[in-house]
Amino acid sequence: MPSLYYSDAVCSKPLFEQVKEKIIDQIRKGVWQANAMLPNELALADMYSVSQGTVRRALQALVQEGILVRHQGRGTFVASFRRNVSNVKTRINWFESDDVTLKVGQSKIVSFEKIAPLGKVLQRVGTQQGERVFHIRRETSWAPNGEVVCFDDIYLPERFYPGLTLEKLTSSDYPIIYAFYQEVYGVTVTHMQDVARAVLLNLEQAQKAGVQTPFPGIMIQRTSHNSYGEIVELRFLLNVTENQSMILSR
Template sequence: MRSVEQSASFSPLYQQIKGLLLQSLQAGEWQPGHPIPSEMDLAERYKVSQGTVRKAIDALAAENVVVRHQGKGTFVASHREDAVQFRFLRLVPDDGKELILKSSFLSCASRQADAHIASLLELRPSDSVIEVKRIQRFGGQPTVFETIYLLPKRFEGISLERLSTWHGPLYGFYESEFNTHMVWAEEQIKAVNASAELAKHLNLDPGAALLSVERRSFTYGNKPVEVRMAYYETTKLHYVNELS
């Protein structure tokens, strides 16, 4: 194997090691929730110093790709872990209590992608996507209505039955059943008025105020694999975003 040191002029060495680690993650060499090799083993593997490996892992940890556990090692981040599973959900109850949402899946079917969804998932407009619809309830009240679009090749075999029998975060389902880990996401947020369909699903009057959140989620290699069109009823909730 050629030493990584030989190509160090192209980018900082730790960034090269970070890229190699991401390649291994993308190839499924280390699974979500499982440990990655020690810094010493990785340093030997890539013929670099442990300090360089540590800096690369620090960068991945800062992006929530891996998680350090004191005294145990470094693990691939998993949305099944309590500290990570709600990282992309920014709804918070106004009274400060824990947010517990109960999901009800309504449908799961293949359909042709429209131009907007195709663009977000880097598909052709004629390509198919998997469309999933669900309602999430807070305190027994319908609070979130989502339409989710997925890549058929990556989520082959997904069905309404499999979704309905899963107990846990949806991103944990993607990891366990389809070896797909969501690494980061981008969102567009705006205020909208409920259409007749949304009002029916959320037990509201047509025209009621809702928060619209369009989220595109990416797996390793910055590949978009999911788009969510979510509508939040925020009478007892608010949306939190940390800026730095």
């Protein structure tokens, strides 16, 4: 059987790329939701009229992009934040405690409000006419009531999270906030852009962090996108590198 790749003069893209896009489309449409199992390789090959090898290549690429997860003997699944934190192409957390015995930091919501987006930076979220944004402020520390190591300001455009309340946020326990977006609002972050700058802590921050001013920190501005490229989260993470450090590569 001759390959479609050559006969189809109109479509310049390789077949496995086309298969990739078709699979992504199914996920975007919600035909295959988070944690759902996909048909097996031969079934997919039949669906898209390509060979098993071509399907395999498309699937492997999607695994590498963090969109799918495969288990030998079990099947191919749509990745979810709850079961697979490395869903996103880029890293979610850059910081690690210097003390190896401390593993996960405690995150606490200290403020929640619905506001009109202000300032040049907030215009990044591309809100529509009159749309508001939710502003969540969190503080992270390694131990309960310990020194704060991360000040986290999250801005969420209302249209992606209709009816969001503090109760919804705190009612359930989510390993990371991206699992909340995904499971409660069907918002899957597929890509994020992180830009960092050095800053000085203000007095309140220094006090909460248990350090003397002047004290430096690393401010990360994060812009999170869904698979359509829309901005679904704008976030400012101010990290104090007092008992933690930023792991860029290892």
